[in-house]
Amino acid sequence: MSIQLYITRLKCLVRNKEAMFWCYLFPILLASCFFFAFNNLWKIEYFDTLPIAYVSEGEESESFEQVLEAAETSEGVKMFDIAYCDEVVAKQLLEKGDIEAYIVGSTKPELYVKGSGLNETIIKSYLDTYRQMSVTVTTILKSNPNAIEEGLIDDVMQHDTYIEAVKDDKKPAELLVYFYALLAFSCIFAANWGLDEVVNIQANLSGRGARVSVSSIPKMKLFLCNILAAFTAHFGSLILLFFYMYFIIKVDFGNNLLYLFAVCMVGSFAGLGMGAFIGVWVKKKAEVKEAILTIATLGGAFLSGMMMPDIKYMVATKFPLLSYINPVNLLTDSMYSLYYYDTYERYYTNTLLLGVIAIIFGILAIVGIRRKNYASI
Amino acid sequence: MQVFKAYYKILKSQLTAVLIYVALFLMLTILFTGNLKDNSNQFETKKVPVMVINEDGQNGLLDSFLSYLEEYVVYVEPKAGADAIKDALYYREVSYIITIPKGFSDSFYENGEINLTKQAAPDSMEAITIDQAIDNYFNIARVYQGHLPETTAEEISSYVQANLKEQTRVHLYGEQKDSVSAGHSFNRFYYNYLGYIIVAAFITSVSTIMFSFHGLDIRRRHFASPITERNLNGQLILANMIFVIFYLVIFIVAGYALNKYRAVNTNTLLFWLNAFTFALVTLSISYLIGISVKSKKAISALSTAVSLGIAFLSGMFVPQEFLGAPVLKVASFTPAYWFVKANGAIETLTTSSWSEISKIASFMAIQLGFAAAIISIALVVSKRKRQQIS
Secondary structure, eight states, X not given: OHHHHHHHHHHHHHHOHHHHIIIIIHHHHHHHHHHHHHTTTTOOTTOOOEEEEEEOTTSOOHHHHHHHHHOBOTTSOBOEEEEEOOHHHHHHHHHHTSSSEEEEOSXXXXXXXXXXXXXXXXXXXXXXXXXXXXXXXXXHHHHOGGGGTTTHHHHHHOOOOOEEEOSSSOOOOTTXXXXXXXXXXXXXXXXXXXXXXXXXTOXXXXXXXXXXXXXXXXXXXXXXHHHHHHHHHHHHXXXXXXXXXXXXXXXXXXXXXXXXXXXXXXXXXXXXXXXXXXXXXXXXXXXXXXXXXXXXXXXXXXXXXXXXXXXXXXXXXXXXXXXXXXXXXXXXXHHHHHHHOSSSHHHHHHHHHHHHHHHHHHHHHHHHHSSOOOSOO | OHXXXXXXXXXXXXXXXXXHHHHHHHHHHHHHXXXXXXXXXXXXXXXXXXXXXXXXXXXXXXXXXXXXXTTTEEEEOOOSSHHHHHHHHHTTSOSEEEEEOTTHHHHHHTTOSOOEEEEEOTTOTHHHHHHHHHHHHHHHHHHHHHHOXXXXXXXXXXXXHHHHTOOOEEEETTXXXXXXXXXXXXXXXXXXXXXXXXXXXXXXXXXXXXXXHTOHHHHHHHHHSSSOHXXXXXXXXXXXXXXXXXXXXXXXXXXXXXXXXXXXXXXXXXXXXXXXXXXXXXXXXXXXHHHHOSOHHHHHHHHHHHXXXXXXXXXXXXXXXXXXXXXXXXXXXXHHHHHHXXXXXXXXXXSOOHXXXXXXXXXXXXXXXXXXXXXXXXXXXXXXXXXXXX
16 A cells, blocks of 8 residues: 555656656756866867967077977877968957967067967966076076086976875866765755645645545555655656766766765755755745745755855854754765765764754654644635 | 737736846846956966975975965965864865975985875865966976086075066057956956846746747637737737847946946947847747747746756856867857857957957857747747647
């Protein structure tokens, strides 16, 4: 019987196209947007050769031209596509947008650009390095004229790296924070489903609630079956989102997948509990309940720093209690702690607190649901 | 003008949603522009809080390195214990931790293998700048060290610092006044974001209204009324246009008021014109959505999905130059891409020469082309709907 109830409720949920869209498709859409929009921010793989012009101004410029021609990115893409011309032509080319910039002079090259975007910055920093290195060479040659024979030029051209990330197998993952936030928000989105479950079962909230209230099924049993069905359907969306991020857009979540699943599961319950709690205890119209829920989840997300990272640190230092009772914050904290810490202490604290909150919400919701009798409604 | 009036009656029911978008957008704009520096043209490096854990002890090389780095960072007192260090990073007291391992200086002089290690917050954009600053210092120091072995660490440090001051002179073509170009960059930022708001708000409101007018019963009622089809559509178009213009005027006025470097010039006018063009395209999209969807709930889903999708892909949120080539290829099939591109071109427009303006005009023409294409699809859909029996 319970199984029948569970399956029926599951069918109801899956057939609700709107809820399915927000829960299943929307997070995936957002994840794709993050991926497409931010993925390149930290990479220079997609570098395209920049068209520039060079105006020698009659100076001896052969060596500088050679340097420009030889410039390559670390992936071996040629940096500049150079047109040699006089300043009038260069200006016209720049005006038309055929070139990104033009360079004048060779000993102290000057840069003429149209705007101040990324490409201009790349050209400028390349010229800066050239100038700095040529000053180095001049300074050294003054005191040590034999330096050229000692391999000065090769030394100058060589670029060593002196800093590396701590060796704990964690690649810097700038995007990870966004994906964690998305996952956390999807968890807490379960609140909408929790609200729905309560509305569907309470006689004073919906017609269907009134109908099931007169049926012979104990209310608690029905409620638990329904919540379980909602959890199944919602957790399915989390798994789908996770698989999409992990296998399709290849987000590197590290070696903590099981821990991540566990906190998602607790988070999903906390969301359901929160929704149910608001559904039972806010005695207002359905729209008002939904609005309160939205404010609660968005407010929680705001305080946990999803919109502005600084907020999180402000809350953590000024109102520490708030960060311990905000379910969204606990969710993101347990996820971030998987990334930042090698030990699981902080993860356990946060997840446990989240679990406690889920249980408190659940108990309060049940207290509100049980023992409601109506002679007439 | 019954249709016209009915339009605004339905619009009233969507007003909250539309106004929320207005309020949200203006709030965010004020928040963001409050953060912008007054002299937004001069690039100023923000100093990053950094913790240095020095296991190598003090010596000339490290002292001068650390004093050099002070140009880029603020030092935070190092903490004891691995957990306390991680906590500092976690709560963002610092965004970057440098560990100088034991034997680093000796290894540096002997071209050894020991490197500094870093831990950076995963979303810290400044980390790259610090990486570069560190590499620059040691690379130049290495060259001096190699070829002028008898110089002291202090001398090397002063050489390096003098070297790094060498900067390329950059001339901004057209020599715009700083305040003028700052005004343009504000406008570019403002109107790019506005594109997202236009899409989100228009689909929410206009689509809902069009949906209401295209219900089967409503259409049948219309056929039975003495108002001709042309009259009906005329009133709808007029109502839509007035809504678009009114909505845009709010934003144009707000954008003008919020802009610290406000000025009315060719560029500003072009920004307005471009926003209007894009609003027309969005109007056609909203119309198409309004007459094709089957339920009102689908509209709010589509409004969020379409607006966010378009905004992310076409460079409204992230500048186009940061997007990958394949993404841009796909994006160029959306009108928003050309809207953003036009805004970019308008920002850098310095002369009112025809060649430059014609380029911008072509971007707007492409947007209008999209509008025409979408309207033709909408007409087909609407024709089909008219022939539908139930």
